[in-house]
Amino acid sequence: MTGTASRPLAVEGLRKGFADRDTTVMAVDDVSFELKEGELYTLLGPSGCGKTSTLRSVAGLERPDGGRVVIDGAVVADPAAGTFVPPNKRGIGMVFQSYGIWPHMTVFDNAAFPLQVARTKTSKREMAERVGSALAAVQLDRFAGRMATQLSGGQQQRLALARALVRRPKLLLLDEPLSNLDAKLRQAMRAELSALQRQLGITTLYVTHDQDEALSMSSRIAVMSAGRIVQEGAPRDIYQRPATRFVADFVGTTNFLAGTVARAGGDGTRIGTAVGELVGPGGHGANPGDEVLLAVRPEAVRLHLSEPGPAANVITGEVEQVMFVGERVDCHVRVGDDVWVTRQEAHLAAATGDRAWLELPAESLSLIPGRD
Template structure:
């Protein structure tokens, strides 16, 4: 169990004012959970992870792991990183080039206060090397490992100390695409088997969705949404999350009213009046931004039967891109361009009329952010 409360960390720069890298970050990762900090570069996710590790000293806040306070500005506690017993895998792997594979993995056990004897160390190291599939390379020089093997060794070194928390800083980002997919599964398997509370940092939404029990999306030093992968994807809390995770269509509109029978809202948009869903109550007349995922914009050539519970519209195919397993359609509805992801069997030519169906539960109303919208447009 890891709990972070009110964490603030700033960077001193050579010139100019200190940079607020983490602002009031708070979350709780229950025991055994794979928790991901997700965000674009510079959003403060790595700073947050390094603050948890103790490599960065926060300005204020509290960090508690399994009931032990490792940092608290109020109590004046700062446990140095080497006394925290957190395992960490670095982005560069930080494999020590002057040691063998075995020596790298044995290091955490050798520097411990209450040292184990040689055979105990060897037993533990070989066990963990076996778990990551490197036991046959134990005596090899660490520099003679491939990227994927170095990554496993870094993981083995973090696991051998039987850490309370496992911290992973973009561990897959230096691998090529194929290997990354493979390691994704392996990492998930090892984490689930050991039931280790894991904090994972990445900018890759696919990785985050694939691996995590819970995701915290960060932007400009703050956590903007915490939730399960499905919640984050299907019910983004704001425009930033909807935009950062996956691809989406944004449509601005005005709330007309609440439909009590369906518990949906009616919103006037440039492509017609739509039924939409919202987590927060919306007042009539309020401006909103709708987010509709391309795969939720269904296209059909035949006229669909009238259904009060389905949003219907029609437009003209403006462009399409064939990607093999899917076809991306750009459909022009009035002045609005909608992106739709369709099955390759749909072969409507460019310039033809096409019908659009959208499930109201997949049309998510977000608070309108005029400033952000203006920024994105500029």
């Protein structure tokens, strides 16, 4: 990895294991990534995938077994060289899953706490300015004199963020900061936190298992599984062009269909499947005879209740279940031994037992090498 001095964060070959009886389980296994200035980079994955262990290694709350962590050009962790900089000297701010708000303190004192306990003393005037600025950034300045326990859940989350910002960190680390909020407030806070991060331009490493959170807030996403990064990219690429079955299955809902490449070219790829030959996009580097997995998102499937005119990639089935969910209708359609999940406009008047034609636009098919 090159150019680490110009990056707010560079993680290189990070490894971290934990003892489990007579063996060592690798929670983080050769993980590498870099953050660009001002971006929000998300580690996304299920519980136990290594995302939080990676974040804690960056923060200095875990000592890695191998690799390096470089923050703003300075090496803060390198086991091979015996380097380990403690968390309070890494120039970071961190917000945990549990906000850790002091109930006996006011909003102001909670936000000021990192400055009050810092080795370098801050004058009362500068402290007032910095705390006031941090509270204003999260829209809590008018509550400065209120006891922290009088704040709502969303306000306490913002207070924890203000406390992290008051030190003016080079890097902000967020560990599942919205998971303790109810669904509606979590959705509102996503937009609020994302807007604040862009406004402040602060480089942020974010950890979550929530796919919607990652897709809506991130500049880039690294999907993790079993201690490794299995795909990295922009949210749209991760969702629309998953590289593995795990990524396609974990990030959103996906229909899968196994096939074998019959012909490959720049104008399209023909794939033989159990429901007939389908046409997918070209440029995947697939060769005739290769086994592939077609991944199709529910919203990409066009459901017709009467046979459409001539069109490629039309398969037939029977509507098995219809669920009206307000802004859309989720139709489950049986195709042979499989049930396809489709997402249609709310006005679609489908009923259980209806014959259905599923149109699969070539440009919305993803080709995943292999069948696993």
